[in-house]
Amino acid sequence: MDTLTAIICLSGSPSWSLPLLHVPVPFLVSFCNQPLLKNMLLQLKKSSVERVVFILDDLSASWMHPIRAELARTGLVIDYLLMRHLYDTETTLRDELLDRLPLEQPVLLLQDPFPDLVNIGAFLKFHRECQADCSVRLLPGRQAHGLLKQVYLDAEDQVSLKEQEGVRPTQDTRMYLLETDIFEDLLQARIPLLKASFSEYFAEAVPYYYGYSDAQPLCIWNSVNEYLATQKLFFEQTDLRPEGKILQKTENTQVWMGEGGFCESPPECQGQVVMGRNCRIGKGVKLQGPVFLGDYVQIGSGTHLENVTVWAQTQIGARCQLENSLIAARSSVASDCRLQSALIADQAHLGPGQHLRKGDVLGPFSRLGME
Numbered sequence: 001m002d003t004l005t006a007i008i009c010l011s012g013s014p015s016w017s018l019p020l021l022h023v024p025v026p027f028l029v030s031f032c033n034q035p036l037l038k039n040m041l042l043q044l045k046k047s048s049v050e051r052v053v054f055i056l057d058d059l060s061a062s063w064m065h066p067i068r069a070e071l072a073r074t075g076l077v078i079d080y081l082l083m084r085h086l087y088d089t090e091t092t093l094r095d096e097l098l099d100r101l102p103l104e105q106p107v108l109l110l111q112d113p114f115p116d117l118v119n120i121g122a123f124l125k126f127h128r129e130c131q132a133d134c135s136v137r138l139l140p141g142r143q144a145h146g147l148l149k150q151v152y153l154d155a156e157d158q159v160s161l162k163e164q165e166g167v168r169p170t171q172d173t174r175m176y177l178l179e180t181d182i183f184e185d186l187l188q189a190r191i192p193l194l195k196a197s198f199s200e201y202f203a204e205a206v207p208y209y210y211g212y213s214d215a216q217p218l219c220i221w222n223s224v225n226e227y228l229a230t231q232k233l234f235f236e237q238t239d240l241r242p243e244g245k246i247l248q249k250t251e252n253t254q255v256w257m258g259e260g261g262f263c264e265s266p267p268e269c270q271g272q273v274v275m276g277r278n279c280r281i282g283k284g285v286k287l288q289g290p291v292f293l294g295d296y297v298q299i300g301s302g303t304h305l306e307n308v309t310v311w312a313q314t315q316i317g318a319r320c321q322l323e324n325s326l327i328a329a330r331s332s333v334a335s336d337c338r339l340q341s342a343l344i345a346d347q348a349h350l351g352p353g354q355h356l357r358k359g360d361v362l363g364p365f366s367r368l369g370m371e
Helices: 035-046 058-072 093-100 121-127 182-187 198-203 224-237
Strands: 004-010 049-056 075-082 107-111 134-140 149-151 166-180 208-212 246-247 254-257 268-270 272-275 287-291 306-312 321-327 338-340
Touching: 035 049, 035 058, 049 058, 049 093, 058 075, 058 093, 075 093, 093 121, 093 182, 107 149, 107 182, 134 149, 134 198, 149 198, 166 182, 166 198, 182 198, 182 246, 224 272, 224 287, 224 306, 224 321
Parallel strands: 004 049, 004 107, 049 075, 134 208, 254 272, 268 287, 272 287, 287 306, 306 321, 321 338
Antiparallel strands: 107 166, 134 166, 149 166, 246 254
16 A cells, blocks of 8 residues: 655644634644544544654744644654754755655645545545646635635646636645655755745646645634534544543444543433543533533533534533534533524633523633623
8 A cells, every 4th residue: 555754834823723713723723522633644644644744833843842742642653843944054854854755655745734534545546647746636616715825727637827718716725745856846946835835836846737626625614613514524524533432322323431521310412422531411411413522521410512512621501502612621601501603712701691692702711791
């Protein structure tokens, strides 16, 4: 089986993370009860990636440090390189990086990647059949949200930057397959890997630049509902499975409970329900999936959650009705509250009997209805 090396360029906060701008590092948000970046690496491993090289600036290196041990548990070989060291002529890091890349295989290059469900095996097959120097994973259609670079495909699937007769509009998703010598040329050209638009460089410098058009949607979050929907999509279409024991498994329902969890009485569950470590669930709780509860979450008696995600160390009171909502880490919702398509940010607190409707946001460190 073919194996690939992935080079992932990360810098700061990616622009696809709206509306979670209150989160300092969107790559680390809880997604299916794990850091999003870990889920992305597990997807790459499933696609025959064996080694990952992160190219980082000082900021991204600082926030990556605390989760290195968790990322290592993916079973991938992971290296970390600072961008400024990569271009330092007094070091051998660039040569060492190139030496690690297999000459017989293309390199998978991702720049601030989107959570994506594209079939990388099919992408690799396309790259080889075209005998491409570089291929880019494209999303069909015109630019819809300003996050992706508009490019064009001709009848032979070659990429250009100009609209003209006989081409069709597509969008560059910042995922590339390129031959090792093309990647070496990219480094020699001193292209700023964390900021530059690769499409402009490849369109000008690479003779055989092809586009692989795939309708598989990217996970771009323009609303809380889109975050919840993409999380559901990932969980259904991947082999990602949570840690812990299965409490219930039927044709339509699967319930996981992490280590140290406790239920005063078995909750009434439907669909996919994932509870992290040391969760506490009261009596008479109803969980209609998809529901994701992070570590140390507490749910009061008689509460009903439907399509809700609760991040770690958060408390939900008794007799609450929560639907299509996200409650972030270290927050609290008091008893008898109702939430419908709402967002409660980190360390925000909602008092008893409050009602948040579609689009309502309780910002970080906010307090509403608390005397």
